[in-house]
Amino acid sequence: xxxxxxxxxxxxxxxxxxxxxxxxxxxxxxxxxxxxxxxxxxxxxxxxxxxxxxxxxxxxxxxxxxxxxxxxxxxxxxxxxxxxxxxxxxxxxxxxxxxxxxxxxxxxxxxxxxxxxxxxxxxxxxxxxxxxxxxxxxxxxxxxxxxxxxxxxxxxxxxxxxxxxxxxxxxxxxxxxxxxxxxxxxxxxxxxxxxxxxxxxxxxxxxx
Numbered sequence: 001x002x003x004x005x006x007x008x009x010x011x012x013x014x015x016x017x018x019x020x021x022x023x024x025x026x027x028x029x030x031x032x033x034x035x036x037x038x039x040x041x042x043x044x045x046x047x048x049x050x051x052x053x054x055x056x057x058x059x060x061x062x063x064x065x066x067x068x069x070x071x072x073x074x075x076x077x078x079x080x081x082x083x084x085x086x087x088x089x090x091x092x093x094x095x096x097x098x099x100x101x102x103x104x105x106x107x108x109x110x111x112x113x114x115x116x117x118x119x120x121x122x123x124x125x126x127x128x129x130x131x132x133x134x135x136x137x138x139x140x141x142x143x144x145x146x147x148x149x150x151x152x153x154x155x156x157x158x159x160x161x162x163x164x165x166x167x168x169x170x171x172x173x174x175x176x177x178x179x180x181x182x183x184x185x186x187x188x189x190x191x192x193x194x195x196x197x198x199x200x201x202x203x204x205x206x207x208x
Contacts, residue, residue: 060153060190064160064183067093067190068144072164075135075142083136087129088113095184095191100125102132102197140166140174145206156185157193163206176200 074090091110099108111117111126118126129136148163160181166174181195 057153060158060185061151063190064151064153064158065149067183067192068149068160068162071192072142072144075133075140075164075166077139077141077169081139083130084113087118087126087136090129091126093192094125095186095193098125098191098193098195100128100195100197102128107132134175135164135166138174139169141169141171142166147208148206158183158190160192163200165206176202176206 070093071090074086074093078086091113094110097109099106101107107123107125107128109117109124111122111124113126113130116122117124118130120127120131134140135142143165144162145165150159150161152159160183162179162181164175164177164179166176168174176199178198178200179195180198182193183190184193185191
């Protein structure tokens with residue numbers, strides 16, 4: 001005789017539903033533990049905004065990693081190596097009034113490529129990337145060790161600290177920088193809102 005759903009006792013169906021719910025809950029807990037463990041720097045849920053759950057924080061961390069990746073992509077040479085395109089790509093990653101500090105100099109505001117706001121001495125981010133930043137003056141490749149990246153999410157703001165390892169086209173070490181930055185969610189997209197760039201004397205292996 002063929003067994004149908006109708007012939008299964010209601011109690012057994014109830015147990016099946018409960019078991020399935022337990023499995024699903026365990027799966028989501030495991031995913032949450034994975035997201036939290038992978039970043040290692042997320043704030044406890046109790047310290048977050050009450051409407052900002054672990055899943056949204058995990059999503060934010062992923063987007064911040066993408067923001068960092070876009071930074072390194074813009075700082076890396078291309079073939080053909082269109083410098084104006086790379087600078088334009090870099091500027092899209094920043095808020096309009098973001099400051100960037102390197103040593104005693106601070107550059108404020110994005111500026112606009114092709115205008116006086118990018119001229120030497122203009123003091124904008126466009127001036128910095130066009131006339132000062134070595135990766136845009138040389139044919140360098142920019143990489144970043146993930147184990148040096150630290151991210152903390154606080155609702156719609158975050159801290160994002162990472163290192164830049166630069167190599168020339170022969171893969172010889174060229175420079176190494178530490179970037180301590182903040183980021184802000186702007187209309188759903190994360191942007192750098194400030195950065196302090198510090199050269200690291202030895203451009204060698206970034207040991208954990």
